[in-house]
Amino acid sequence: MADAIRVLLVDDHQVVRRGLRTFLEVQDDIEVVGEAADGAEGVALAGELRPDVILMDVRMPGMDGVEALRRLREPGRHARVLIVTSFTEQRTVVPALRAGAAGYVYKDIDPDALAGAIRSVHAGHVLLQAEVAHALLAQEENQPGQGRAGSLTDREREVLGLIADGRSNREIARALVLSEKTVKTHVSNILMKLDLSDRTQAALWAVRHGLST
DSSP: OOTTTTEEOOOHHHHHHHHHHHHTTTTTTTTEEEEESSHHHHHHHHHOOOOEEEEEOOOOOSSSSHHHHHHHTTTTTTOOOEESSOOOHHHHHHHHHHHHSSSSEESSOOOHHHHHHHHHHHHHHHEEEEEHHHHHTTGGGGOSSSTTTGGHHHHHHHHHHHTTTOOHHHHHHHEEEEHHHHHHHHHHHHHHHHHHHSSHHHHHHHHTTTOOO
């Protein structure tokens, strides 16, 4: 299990955490390293256990998932957060993704698909179910990054299109025959030029502007 993906479960329902743990513990490449019942406990355990991926609900007593996401984006914290919830409303989906979630899936997701989602998020992908992407696209008029497309170079547009296709930096580097360091520089420049905060927003920007394949 030395190379296993370290996962932290954050959900206020014990039965949900138990079900997730039971399934994930049979995966050869995934290790559940801890559980938390609310956002505050999740943030604290993330600092202590240093998980690779956090599975987190949005609505919890005390500190909710959105505030926890904001705390988890502080310097020195590197875990990627996959929201696993039953809430589908735009007013829940959009704030979570804008706060930095790497993906958003619903609790009725097929177990094998959930394991795949964890692996995908860990690999650096942005994971959005179709309904979630639609909810974000419906907020286009409120999204940042408008009117600055002309500032992107041709190469940055290529990178942005591959981000929208869910490619990780490593995959983008291979596709464009670049070093990962160069891809990271392009990604940073894209976010700065478009005034975006993360890859999720970049992916949605690319979809809205027809840069995805």
